[in-house]
Amino acid sequence: MDFSLNSEQILLKDTVTRFLGAHSPFESLAAARAEPFGWRSGVWQGMVELGLAGLPFAEDDGGFGGGPEEVMIVMEALGAAQPPEPYLTTAILGGTILKSASESARAGLIGQIAEGTLRLAVAWQEAATRWSADEITASAEPSGSGFLLSGRKAFVLDLAGASHVVIAARLGAGLGLFLAAADRLTGRTTGYATPDGRRAGDIDLGGLWLEADALIVAPDEGGEVLSRALDAAAAALACEAVGAMQAALDLTVEYLKTRKQFGVPIGSFQALQHRAADMFVALEQARSMAMRAIMAQSSLPSEASAREIAAAMVQIIDASRYIGQQAVQLHGGIGMTEEYRLGILFRRLTMIGRLFGDRDHFLDRLVAGPSLLERIEP
Amino acid sequence: MDLRLSAEDLAFRDELRAFLRASLPAPLARRLRTGGKASPEELRAWTRTLADRGWSVPHWPVEWGGTGWSPLRQMIFRDEVQQFPAPEPLSFGASMVGPVIYTFGSQAQKERFLPRIARLDDWWCQGFSEPEAGSDLASLRTRAEPAEGGWRITGQKAWTSLGQHANWIFVLARTDRTAKKQNGISFFLVPMDSPGLKLVPTELIDGSHEVNELFFDDVFVPDENVVGELNKGWDYARFLLSNERTGQARVGLAKARLRRIRELAAAPPDGGPAPLDHPAFQRRLAELEVQALALETTLLRIVASGGGEEGEANPVSSILKLRGSELQQATAELLLDVAGPAALVWPYGPGEGAPLWGADAAPTYFNLRKLSIYGGANEIQRTIVARSILGL
Numbered sequence: 001m002d003f004s005l006n007s008e009q010i011l012l013k014d015t016v017t018r019f020l021g022a023h024s025p026f027e028s029l030a031a032a033r034a035e036p037f038g039w040r041s042g043v044w045q046g047m048v049e050l051g052l053a054g055l056p057f058a059e060d061d062g063g064f065g066g067g068p069e070e071v072m073i074v075m076e077a078l079g080a081a082q083p084p085e086p087y088l089t090t091a092i093l094g095g096t097i098l099k100s101a102s103e104s105a106r107a108g109l110i111g112q113i114a115e116g117t118l119r120l121a122v123a124w125q126e127a128a129t130r131w132s133a134d135e136i137t138a139s140a141e142p143s144g145s146g147f148l149l150s151g152r153k154a155f156v157l158d159l160a161g162a163s164h165v166v167i168a169a170r171l172g173a174g175l176g177l178f179l180a181a182a183d184r185l186t187g188r189t190t191g192y193a194t195p196d197g198r199r200a201g202d203i204d205l206g207g208l209w210l211e212a213d214a215l216i217v218a219p220d221e222g223g224e225v226l227s228r229a230l231d232a233a234a235a236a237l238a239c240e241a242v243g244a245m246q247a248a249l250d251l252t253v254e255y256l257k258t259r260k261q262f263g264v265p266i267g268s269f270q271a272l273q274h275r276a277a278d279m280f281v282a283l284e285q286a287r288s289m290a291m292r293a294i295m296a297q298s299s300l301p302s303e304a305s306a307r308e309i310a311a312a313m314v315q316i317i318d319a320s321r322y323i324g325q326q327a328v329q330l331h332g333g334i335g336m337t338e339e340y341r342l343g344i345l346f347r348r349l350t351m352i353g354r355l356f357g358d359r360d361h362f363l364d365r366l367v368a369g370p371s372l373l374e375r376i377e378p
Numbered sequence: 379m380d381l382r383l384s385a386e387d388l389a390f391r392d393e394l395r396a397f398l399r400a401s402l403p404a405p406l407a408r409r410l411r412t413g414g415k416a417s418p419e420e421l422r423a424w425t426r427t428l429a430d431r432g433w434s435v436p437h438w439p440v441e442w443g444g445t446g447w448s449p450l451r452q453m454i455f456r457d458e459v460q461q462f463p464a465p466e467p468l469s470f471g472a473s474m475v476g477p478v479i480y481t482f483g484s485q486a487q488k489e490r491f492l493p494r495i496a497r498l499d500d501w502w503c504q505g506f507s508e509p510e511a512g513s514d515l516a517s518l519r520t521r522a523e524p525a526e527g528g529w530r531i532t533g534q535k536a537w538t539s540l541g542q543h544a545n546w547i548f549v550l551a552r553t554d555r556t557a558k559k560q561n562g563i564s565f566f567l568v569p570m571d572s573p574g575l576k577l578v579p580t581e582l583i584d585g586s587h588e589v590n591e592l593f594f595d596d597v598f599v600p601d602e603n604v605v606g607e608l609n610k611g612w613d614y615a616r617f618l619l620s621n622e623r624t625g626q627a628r629v630g631l632a633k634a635r636l637r638r639i640r641e642l643a644a645a646p647p648d649g650g651p652a653p654l655d656h657p658a659f660q661r662r663l664a665e666l667e668v669q670a671l672a673l674e675t676t677l678l679r680i681v682a683s684g685g686g687e688e689g690e691a692n693p694v695s696s697i698l699k700l701r702g703s704e705l706q707q708a709t710a711e712l713l714l715d716v717a718g719p720a721a722l723v724w725p726y727g728p729g730e731g732a733p734l735w736g737a738d739a740a741p742t743y744f745n746l747r748k749l750s751i752y753g754g755a756n757e758i759q760r761t762i763v764a765r766s767i768l769g770l
Contacts, residue, residue, distance in 0.1 A: 001387070001450055002380045003682045069379050253768045273764035280763055281697050288675035289668070295381040311668045367660040371640055372667040373633050 003291065005073070013073045019050055020081035026341040029197060032084050037161030038199040039084040045116055053091050054114025057099065062111030068297040072239040072290070079243025082344050084198050086119055086158035092236045093157075094120025096229035097166050097177060101216040105179070121162035123153035123203055124226060131357040133226050138205055139170040140178065146212050147171070147178070149205040157355070159201035160191050166216075167205065168226055174219025177226065178210055196348040228302060231309045234356045235297060238290040238309070238316045241352045245283045245319060248327040248345045252276060255331055272330060279323050286319035307369055310362040317353040317362070324349035381675070383454075390451055394458045401427050402464050411638070413713075413738035416465040418501070418543045424465045425498035435472050435496045442480050442488065443496040449681045457674075460630025469625065470539070471495035471502040475548045477621055478565065478614050482606035491546075491567070503541040505549035505568070505592060506615065508534055513758050515550075516559045516612060520594060522551040522566065528600040529553070531566065534593055537752070541577055541590040545570050549594075550611050557609065565611035567603040574598075584744035585726035619754060620695070626753055627698035628706060629674045635709040636666055642716045647735040653716055662715075666708055673701045693766035696759040703749035703756060710743040 005013065023043050024032070032040050047053060056071050057063020071092065078087060095113060098106050098120070112118035129135040138151025149169055159165065165185060167178045188208065191201040217225045253276060256267030266272055289312040296308035324346045328335035335342050353359060366372065383391065406420050416424065428434035429443070436452050438444030447455065459466055467473070476495045479487050494500040511518040520533025531551050541547065547568050554562030568575070574595040579587045606614060640663060643654035653659045680694055714721055720736025750756040764770040 001383055001678065001682060003679050004379070253770065256770055267764075267770040270761065273768075273770050274757065274760040276768050276770060277760035277763035280768060281700055284676055284694070284697055285669075285672040285701065288679060289672050291379065291679075292381060292671065292675055295379055299380065299382055311671060314665070314668050315672050363661055363664055366664040366668070367657070371637070372664070372671060373636060 005069070009069060009073055012070060013077065015050060016052065016074055016077040017080075019046060020077060020083060024081055024083040024085075026081075026344070029082065029084070029344060033193075033197055038193070038197075039086060039161060043083060044085045044119075047085060047087065048114070048116030051114075052087065053116055054110070056091055056095055057110045057114065061099070061106065062108070062114050064114065068235065068294045071236050072294045075236045075239035076243035076246075079240035079245075079348075080247040082197065082244065082348055086121075086161055088233060088236060088240070089122060089158040089162070090118070090120045093122050093229055093233040094164075094166055096232040097122065097217065097225055100221070100225040100228070101177075101179075105213065105216040109179075117163065119158070119161055119163045120166060121156050121159045121164075122166045122168075122229070123156045123159075124166075124168040124230075125155045126152060127154045127202075129154075131361050133168065133175065133223060133230075136168055136170060136175065138168070140176055140210075140215075141171070143209060147176075147210050147215065149178070149208040149210065151205050153203040153205060155200050156203060157194075157200050158198065159189060159203070160199040165203070167203075168222065169205070171215075171219040171222075175222035175226065176215050176219045177217035177222045178214045179216045180208075180210055180214060184208070184210070194351065196351040197344055227306070230356050231302075231306050232297065234313050234362075235290075235293040235309045237352060237355060238286075238293050238312045241316045241320050241349065242283070242287050242290045244345050244349050244352075245286060245323045248323055248342060248349065249276070249279050249283055251342050251345075252279065252327045252330050255334075259332075275326055275330060279326050282319040282322050286316050289315040307366065307372065310365040311372055313353075313357065313362040314359055314366070317359045320349040320352045381678070387450065387454065391454050391458060394455060395462075397431065397433075398458065398462045398464050401431075402462070407462070407464070410463045410465070411634075412735070413638070413742060418540075421465050421468060422498045422501075425467060428467070429497045434467060434498075435476060437473075438476060438492075438496070439480060442476075442492045449684070450678075453677065453681050456625070457630040460628060461634045463631065463634045468498060468501065468540075470504050470544075470548075471498065471500065473621055473625055474504060474618050475502050475546075475567070478548070478605060478618050481617065482565075482610075482614050484602075486602065487567070487605065500546050501540070501544045503538050503544035503547045503570070505535040505538060505547045507537045509536050513755050515615070516563070518550055518552065518563070520549070520551045521555065522553050522564060522599070525598060528598055528602075529566065529604070531568070531594045531597045531599060534591065536589075536591050537580075538577075538590045538592050539588055541570070541592060542579065542587065547592070548605075550615055553611075554609050560612040562609055563611040563615070564608050565605040565614045566599050567605060568597065568599050572597045572599070582745065583747075584741040585724065586741065586745065588745070626749075627673060627677045627702040629670060629677060629702065632666075632670050632673075632702075632705045632709050635706075635713060636663070636670060639663065639709065639712050639716050642713075642735070646716075646718075646720075648720065653718075659715075662712060666705070666712060669701070669705050669708070673698070673705055676701070693762055696762045696767075699753060700756050700759045700763075706749050707746050710739075710746045714739045714743045 023046050051064050052074055054063040055066035059065045098109055109118055140147040140149045162182050165180050165182060167180060169176055185203055188204045189201045191199055194200050256272055257265055259266050293309045293312035296305040327342055328346055331342060334340050406416060425434050435443050436445040436447050436455055440446045479491050506515060508518050522529040522531045547570055549566045549568050550563050551566055552562050553564040574597040576593040578591045580589045580591055582588055644652055677698055717736030717739035720734050721739040723734045723737040725737045
């Protein structure tokens with residue numbers, strides 16, 4: 001039983017926080033969104049040089065050997081600062097899929113992530129899949145020496161700046177995971193902004209032909225690999241949410257102490273004090289569940305770990321909504337303005353439950369299984 | 379970071395479980411599992427069984443019967459007892475006045491009272507709240523006047539839990555009426571059979587007789603029964619209440635109730651449709667299980683950071699009181715809903731008293747409303763969080 005960070009982890013936390021404070025302050029985010037990809041190559045390169053991109057990968061594969069806890073530390077810091085650089089999609093979501101690719105397929109690719117040259121987007125969702133990989137209809141069939149794909153992909157996060165895209169498509173009775181260089185998709189994509197200051201896009205796969213070695217995860221394993229990657233991404237997202245919630249609470253408390261009405265700081269009013277206290281309680285309960293999700297990944301079999309992550313997301317999505325809403329409310333009018341830094345936190349906290357599943361989605365997964373409580377026989 | 383228990387702690391937990399299985403009388407175990415209570419005699423006998431094993435007051439100093447267990451092991455013990463469920467130690471002695479006596483009491487008081495608390499030879503009750511002093515406890519008016527060889531206490535106390543079974547009471551009374559309100563209070567130990575002390579039961583909305591009013595009319599207390607320094611009683615009371623708060627998470631009880639709810643909902647004893655087949659019910663149950671895990675993990679974090687230590691008024695423990703009481707109340711609410719129409723049977727009124735399985739659901743639901751009121755009302759806890767943690 002241990003909830004503490006070791007000295008290297010504390011150093012990592014300080015390093016990432018300092019870097020983001022210096023290179024990605026709130027004031028720089030609007031300009032970042034106006035960049036061609038919606039993020040800054042300089043900041044991404046800085047994150048790469050700190051070793052963050054290669055952090056979650058084994059050293060043998062060219063990574064830096066970090067585990068779920070290191071991911072937690074990085075994601076919390078990113079949550080507080082909200083840089084739009086494509087960390088979650090490349091290092092966690094796409095990266096987890098690459099880890100499961102055959103050795104020949106992943107050879108060199110993870111090293112390229114660590115060097116910052118490979119940036120991944122994962123095209124798994126479609127307009128009608130609503131977070132369920134079972135609903136995927138895009139398909140591939142053998143054609144010549146490769147595969148011919150058909151169908152459409154939607155809500156592909158960080159598609160604009162990706163160098164490569166992982167595409168999930170039905171293949172025979174299973175789900176194949178293909179890797180395509182972004183230039184193969186030229187003319188097939190439609191990009192758009194997302195409410196949380198990032199980018200996403202849709203892909204028309206119709207008639208796209210890929211070589212045989214583009215299939216990096218075979219159809220009999222694709223569903224399982226994708227679902228593990230989505231779980232890892234959800235756990236990382238839970239940690240990002242904790243960082244964002246902490247930042248929103250800190251801003252709110254600071255505002256309550258400084259904003260005066262009726263001649264006194266509004267934080268002296270009990271109605272507002274109690275609201276802030278409830279936000280703090282919600283944050284700590286959410287943090288506890290995010291920590292469980294992180295620890296589960298290194299200590300539990302994947303099915304049990306998936307349940308812990310689903311449980312964490314139920315708590316995280318609830319808390320993100322509550323803390324986001326209350327932070328805006330307690331700020332009053334200023335909380336509604338684009339120029340104030342709470343806005344981006346509130347919008348991201350709202351979108352947390354849109355990326356890999358909403359509260360109902362994760363609750364359904366819990367309901368489908370046995371009790372979450374370990375059983376003792378009296 | 380690692381949530382797993384060490385092999386040693388797992389072995390410790392298994393030892394506790396084996397002990398509980400072997401030592402708790404089967405009829406009592408069955409009754410507790412189905413929502414019933416232990417009688418005072420059963421609680422006394424069980425406390426002695428625990429004391430013989432050396433486990434009746436695990437958190438106390440070893441010289442007074444404690445175990446020397448780490449905070450984590452103490453938590454595991456509480457959790458196993460609550461989950462089994464087995465009777466919990468009577469908190470008024472083991473968790474309230476006991477720690478005050480071994481921390482602030484005289485050697486004579488320690489020798490006289492502590493061994494008897496550890497075996498429940500003395501049943502203690504609490505004389506803090508008054509009709510006009512609830513959350514604002516320091517405004518209490520019960521006063522103690524100097525007398526030959528001691529003090530004479532006059533006043534009224536309220537909400538004294540289980541006072542009808544008690545032979546001792548610890549009392550806060552004002553000994554200096556000129557001092558600022560927190561500074562003139564002292565901490566007294568008073569036999570319940572003292573002349574001039576009268577107990578009047580207060581019937582509660584769950585039909586139980588759990589609390590009492592106490593009237594002190596010139597009750598004599600010898601000097602030797604004043605704890606620590608005169609006029610320092612408020613400090614001792616705060617110490618006592620801060621200990622009370624960490625114990626109030628009581629996640630084990632919530633987990634035990636959630637398990638019982640799942641069993642009842644899967645197969646209602648009367649037959650009929652199973653609530654667990656209903657998607658809305660499944661979700662409510664899963665939501666509460668998530669909340670139980672969150673609270674348990676928060677508790678573990680506080681224990682692991684040393685914040686569960688006695689006497690440390692860690693403001694984070696206010697979370698445990700807040701969420702612990704809310705979770706318990708939510709589980710009682712779900713139990714009421716599982717019982718359905720069976721909750722219509724009221725066990726206290728006239729009639730043949732059909733012993734239906736749902737008869738404890740409504741009384742439990744009513745009774746547990748107390749959890750967000752006592753031990754520092756939840757509104758007080760929110761104020762503590764806002765002021766001490768958030769600096770508002």
